[in-house]
Amino acid sequence: MFGAAPRLAYDRSVEVLVRFRPSGRSVRVPRGTTLLEAAQRAKLPVASACGAEAVCGRCGMRILSGNESVAPQGEAEARVKRRNRVEATDRLACRVAPIGDVEVTARYW
Numbered sequence: 001m002f003g004a005a006p007r008l009a010y011d012r013s014v015e016v017l018v019r020f021r022p023s024g025r026s027v028r029v030p031r032g033t034t035l036l037e038a039a040q041r042a043k044l045p046v047a048s049a050c051g052a053e054a055v056c057g058r059c060g061m062r063i064l065s066g067n068e069s070v071a072p073q074g075e076a077e078a079r080v081k082r083r084n085r086v087e088a089t090d091r092l093a094c095r096v097a098p099i100g101d102v103e104v105t106a107r108y109w
């Protein structure tokens with residue numbers, strides 16, 4: 001749909017903490033790492049049928065805290081969510097790369 005997750009000029013030497021609920025697992029990852037990649041590093045299953053290409057809408061995660069650490073949803077992400085009936089409060093984990101600490105959950109965890 002719109003290719004790989006955008007890789008902005010993050011300082012990847014800076015790490016952020018991603019916490020997963022309800023498991024309580026957490027992982028430190030370089031800035032610019034997507035939530036999908038972070039969950040995989042934490043050995044949590046992430047639904048995906050498009051190879052993180054922002055097409056399938058299955059990787060939806062809800063950000064419980066740290067919303068200020070993620071970019072606002074763009075129109076392309078909103079369109080994929082509408083087409084795939086993703087909850088409005090969820091974000092596509094393959095699109096969201098936090099620049100600060102966040103806590104997230106997925107409906108199937």
Ligand code: FES
Binds near residue numbers: 050052054058
């Ligand atoms: S993995 Fe398919 S939309 Fe994110």
